[in-house]
Amino acid sequence: MQTPHDGPMSDVMSETCECREHGEQPVTLVCKHILAASGEIGGFVTYESQHEDDLRDAWCEVCEAHLNARGGDRAEGSVEVPDGFFPLCAQCYRAREANARRAGRRFIHRA
Ligand SMILES: [Zn+2]
Ligand SMILES: [Zn+2]
Numbered sequence: 001m002q003t004p005h006d007g008p009m010s011d012v013m014s015e016t017c018e019c020r021e022h023g024e025q026p027v028t029l030v031c032k033h034i035l036a037a038s039g040e041i042g043g044f045v046t047y048e049s050q051h052e053d054d055l056r057d058a059w060c061e062v063c064e065a066h067l068n069a070r071g072g073d074r075a076e077g078s079v080e081v082p083d084g085f086f087p088l089c090a091q092c093y094r095a096r097e098a099n100a101r102r103a104g105r106r107f108i109h110r111a
Helices: 008-015 032-035 061-071 089-104
Strands: 017-020 023-029 044-047 085-089 107-110
Touching: 017 085, 023 032, 023 089, 032 085, 044 061, 044 089, 085 089, 089 107
Parallel strands: 044 107
Antiparallel strands: 017 023, 023 085
16 A cells, blocks of 8 residues: 655645746646646546645546556556646646536546
8 A cells, every 4th residue: 555645745735836827826736638628628537635725636538548458556646647747736727627527527536
């Protein structure tokens, strides 16, 4: 049982970035497809968060299919998507998540 979020990952979660739209925001990590998405989202897959500010790494249906093709081995905190994860501001993350939820394309893995 790996718990990378307990170690160095908690430092990552407290980092901030400067978003062109939203200014200084906490950083989240998403796959390149979610990063590039504007408007329609091709899925939004995450782990269940523990509280409102607990924004987990998120990836799309394409990346999810890739993970499933490799046996669906998704240890939380060590998910690897084809092109890696990219930083995204927390507000942008929430906006994409909301879009996906409206489209019924948001999936949450229970840890
Ligand atoms: Zn993706
Ligand atoms: Zn933003």
